[in-house]
Amino acid sequence: MPVRIAELSRRSGVPVPTIKYYLREGLLPAGELTSPNQARYSDVHVHRLRLVRAMVELGGLSIAAVREVLGALDDPEKSLHKAMGTVSAAVAPPDSGSEDEVAHEQARAFVERQGWVYRPRSYAHTALVGVLTTAREVGHERFVETLDVLADAARPLAEVDLAYVLSAGSKDEALEGVVVGTVLGDAAMAAVRAMVRRELSGQLDDAEESRSGSDGNDTDPERGES
Amino acid sequence: MPVRIAELSRRSGVPVPTIKYYLREGLLPAGELTSPNQARYSDVHVHRLRLVRAMVELGGLSIAAVREVLGALDDPEKSLHKAMGTVSAAVAPPDSGSEDEVAHEQARAFVERQGWVYRPRSYAHTALVGVLTTAREVGHERFVETLDVLADAARPLAEVDLAYVLSAGSKDEALEGVVVGTVLGDAAMAAVRAMVRRELSGQLDDAEESRSGSDGNDTDPERGES
DNA sequence: CTCACATGGATAGCAGCACTTTCTACTATC
DNA sequence: GATAGTAGAAAGTGCTGCTATCCATGTGAG
Known part of the structure; x- marks a missing residue:
């Protein structure tokens, strides 16, 4: 069920421009390009988007801090307590x-x-x-x-x-x-x-x-x- | 031991312009005016200044939130648990x-x-x-x-x-x-x-x-x- | 007494941040 | 082939927490 950006926006409740901003800032992986200017986004993106919003709104993290945390999350080498360190x-x-x-x-x-x-x-x-x-x-x-x-x-x-x-x-x-x-x-x-x-x-x-x-x-x- | 603003700045570690800003924003009571453009500040001011910095830096409170809290602090009518409510x-x-x-x-x-x-x-x-x-x-x-x-x-x-x-x-x-x-x-x-x-x-x-x-x-x- | 220097008060400016808007291609679809 | 949607980049916006500049006034060392 890959969807386009407008639908991603609807599902996540995050405005399209903000999604683009997060993409630029590396908080969200790029969608799968079906053509030079057409991409598809999946449930992974919806989920990630919600996680980002949780950190920004509830945790009060800056965009840079969120990027740091997500980096740790995506690093396959990262151990549990290293991730904890990064998060704290x-x-x-x-x-x-x-x-x-x-x-x-x-x-x-x-x-x-x-x-x-x-x-x-x-x-x-x-x-x-x-x-x-x-x-x-x-x-x-x-x-x-x-x-x-x-x-x-x-x-x-x-x-x-x-x-x-x-x-x-x-x-x-x-x-x-x-x-x-x-x-x-x-x-x-x-x-x-x-x-x-x-x-x-x-x-x-x-x-x-x-x-x-x-x-x-x-x-x-x-x-x-x- | 009332002092002038420069000394207040030294004692509190807060730059003079920032102190003036806090005065304007009502986070700090005005000094005792000895003449239209000369005021004296006391230990109360040093202490208040440190409290403000603690809230801003450690608590991450906005200037407006700090003003709110200080207002509750200075209100002689405020009960303990009302103050707690304001702070939280x-x-x-x-x-x-x-x-x-x-x-x-x-x-x-x-x-x-x-x-x-x-x-x-x-x-x-x-x-x-x-x-x-x-x-x-x-x-x-x-x-x-x-x-x-x-x-x-x-x-x-x-x-x-x-x-x-x-x-x-x-x-x-x-x-x-x-x-x-x-x-x-x-x-x-x-x-x-x-x-x-x-x-x-x-x-x-x-x-x-x-x-x-x-x-x-x-x-x-x-x-x-x- | 006097004059460099500090002060109060006000206004304006600045930097950073988190978006948001605007733009220009381009494309997929009705 | 109009129409709506999209990517990507760049510039703009609004807000916040300071900072800098002015200037009239005052202070205090010499």
């Missing part, structure tokens, strides 16, 4: 540059405490050092103390991620699972975390308000204000 | 629009299963529905099954967040704790999660490679390739 690099915020000696040491101690391999040059590690540096800069030295809780929470998550990936039939599927698990996983985690936070803080506030009898306007605190 | 709205990816009926139902069922209050209009909920919709679009229907694990993991995190916030001395500090906890917390979580993932997948790969005796190039998989 793409998802991570661009290197802020400022790094603090103390933050470095805090990160090292944390990694050691967790019994992990110390990889100071990994993207994740750099990102963590950046976070710790910033935390110190804004005067939240105690932030570092929450790291171990994060690690404990992250462990089962990583296990699920991995199980999810390993349950894939083919290697291609597994690699895509890495992408989906990371991008969607991080987004879902942020959302769920916010929900739990609100749930807890709501209980607290309720208790507090019933004590203080404040003029609680009881509208849903979660309406959009845009 | 700012951190969340801009609404992608496409929503799927099934995803909606999955989210509702999830919330119910967790025993939470169903707030379909909250930003977090919308974000979650967006993620689930996307997951289905890219053919990862099973992604939804991982949600409960996320929730279990998120619970202790939220407790830590809350404890962190409540340990603050003043209300201002508490509100700032919300911001720091969310922005830095999400960034840290992503980093830690990536580290755990790599740790686990590394073990797996090692096992796999010793079986298959692959031509493992044994370089650190986590070097930058930029």
Whole structure:
């Protein structure tokens, strides 16, 4: 069922010019040319297109980052954890540059405490050092103390991620699972975390308000204000 | 120790033109005018500036989103969980629009299963529905099954967040704790999660490679390739 | 006192990014 | 053989986050 670009656009929900743009940028493989100016696109293209949109819209990745990730995905030599590295690099915020000696040491101690391999040059590690540096800069030295809780929470998550990936039939599927698990996983985690936070803080506030009898306007605190 | 703009720039590491820009955009309160064209800035400004940079660089927030968050921070009426709502709205990816009926139902069922209050209009909920919709679009229907694990993991995190916030001395500090906890917390979580993932997948790969005796190039998989 | 230099405030400009529009062939089809 | 669709390239657009320039005013070292 190879189709032309207009149909590809319809199926994927992506405008034709944007598809052309993605083709130019190498996010989408060229269609099969049936003549110098006529090409056919397949389901692979539809799928790839959706993946790209997921990374761009949900993951907030730049086009360059998406290209990087897809490159890793398409590389037949790429191992699972190399692909993971590439993906987390793409998802991570661009290197802020400022790094603090103390933050470095805090990160090292944390990694050691967790019994992990110390990889100071990994993207994740750099990102963590950046976070710790910033935390110190804004005067939240105690932030570092929450790291171990994060690690404990992250462990089962990583296990699920991995199980999810390993349950894939083919290697291609597994690699895509890495992408989906990371991008969607991080987004879902942020959302769920916010929900739990609100749930807890709501209980607290309720208790507090019933004590203080404040003029609680009881509208849903979660309406959009845009 | 009020200082002039040049010194403020030095202390915060933010260029003078950028400070002026932030002043114009209302991210930074005006300095105390000692004359029509002479103002003094205090430590408050240094601190605020660092907070802004943290949100922009680490959190990836837009200037408009930062203004929104700071507005909530400065509002003396704002309750804790309202502030949280504002912050998670700012951190969340801009609404992608496409929503799927099934995803909606999955989210509702999830919330119910967790025993939470169903707030379909909250930003977090919308974000979650967006993620689930996307997951289905890219053919990862099973992604939804991982949600409960996320929730279990998120619970202790939220407790830590809350404890962190409540340990603050003043209300201002508490509100700032919300911001720091969310922005830095999400960034840290992503980093830690990536580290755990790599740790686990590394073990797996090692096992796999010793079986298959692959031509493992044994370089650190986590070097930058930029 | 005075004059180089800094400041505030405003406006304009710039670079990058993610598209979008416009153009020119050409082709397949009705 | 009109008509609609397509490829491919290039230029244009709109937005964002700064940056540069101006200039009238003020400050402070000598």
